Amino acid sequence: MVDILHRIGVxxxxxxxxxALTTVDGLAGWWTEETDGDGNAGGVLRFRFEPGGFDMKVLxxxxxxxxxxxxxxxPDEWMGTRVRFELKQEDGFTIxxxxxxxxxxxxxxxxxxxxxxxxxxxxxxxxVETGTGEPAPHDVKISNWH
Amino acid sequence: MVDILHRIGVxxxxxxxxxALTTVDGLAGWWTEETDGDGNAGGVLRFRFEPGGFDMKVLxxxxxxxxxxxxxxxPDEWMGTRVRFELKQEDGFTIxxxxxxxxxxxxxxxxxxxxxxxxxxxxxxxxVETGTGEPAPHDVKISNWH
Numbered sequence: 001m002v003d004i005l006h007r008i009g010v011x012x013x014x015x016x017x018x019x020a021l022t023t024v025d026g027l028a029g030w031w032t033e034e035t036d037g038d039g040n041a042g043g044v045l046r047f048r049f050e051p052g053g054f055d056m057k058v059l060x061x062x063x064x065x066x067x068x069x070x071x072x073x074x075p076d077e078w079m080g081t082r083v084r085f086e087l088k089q090e091d092g093f094t095i096x097x098x099x100x101x102x103x104x105x106x107x108x109x110x111x112x113x114x115x116x117x118x119x120x121x122x123x124x125x126x127x128v129e130t131g132t133g134e135p136a137p138h139d140v141k142i143s144n145w146h
Numbered sequence: 147m148v149d150i151l152h153r154i155g156v157x158x159x160x161x162x163x164x165x166a167l168t169t170v171d172g173l174a175g176w177w178t179e180e181t182d183g184d185g186n187a188g189g190v191l192r193f194r195f196e197p198g199g200f201d202m203k204v205l206x207x208x209x210x211x212x213x214x215x216x217x218x219x220x221p222d223e224w225m226g227t228r229v230r231f232e233l234k235q236e237d238g239f240t241i242x243x244x245x246x247x248x249x250x251x252x253x254x255x256x257x258x259x260x261x262x263x264x265x266x267x268x269x270x271x272x273x274v275e276t277g278t279g280e281p282a283p284h285d286v287k288i289s290n291w292h
Binding site: 091 | 238258
């Protein structure tokens with residue numbers, strides 16, 4: 001089992017970051033404009049992109065502290081993996097510790113997703129700090145796999 | 147042992163990407179302006195940043211295909227780890243498969259380095275495609291850890 005790890009710091013409150021991770025408007029502002037569903041614990045969120053999408057069951061959502069999703073629909077490599085956002089305060093930043101955990105193998109698609117997650121987390125930072133993120137289809141393109 | 151993985155595609159030739167990975171001018175154009183040493187196999191490269199730096203022994207360098215470094219000086223968590231760039235052509239892109247391998251533990255510094263590597267690889271892409279990258283100290287700041 002292998003994981004994708006990332007860490008960013010956002011110059012806004014943990015509550016603001018939590019809102020961007022648990023509301024449809026927030027998620028549509030940094031990951032993909034085609035987002036719907038319910039971001040509370042027990043809910044299911046549907047994220048769609050041009051080539052497909054992901055459904056996430058919200059396993060846990062603790063205000064200003066933790067958001068944990070399980071992938072319940074999407075590409076084979078993502079099925080059953082979990083996406084974890086841990087929030088904490090440090091030096092006037094809200095630190096987001098991100099982990100996409102439980103990949104079975106380090107396939108080339110995982111390399112791609114790791115870099116895409118970094119650009120989407122920078123989009124989250126930008127959304128919360130400035131009000132405007134870079135969600136799909138306006139996301140930063142990194143390669144032939146977009 | 148855990149690894150950081152990334153994948154980008156550069157709309158330039160593998161030879162141009164290889165030059166950016168093996169010459170002091172190239173490396174100084176996307177990773178850190180304070181770079182010196184020898185990027186050929188058997189050489190040692192010295193990369194310096196405001197808080198410190200890394201010395202890399204070049205274990206392997208195969209034109210337009212592979213660059214492999216071993217960290218021989220730097221922070222404890224990096225000592226003995228390896229940084230691998232594999233190049234291949236696909237759909238008119240030069241694909242860079244990046245792997246920073248051999249971390250002992252997924253410490254918080256590893257989360258940080260994973261996201262920083264993504265921004266530096268986007269800087270490499272920008273350098274090779276446009277002639278201008280974003281090397282330190284002009285690098286994209288991602289958190290309180292810079």
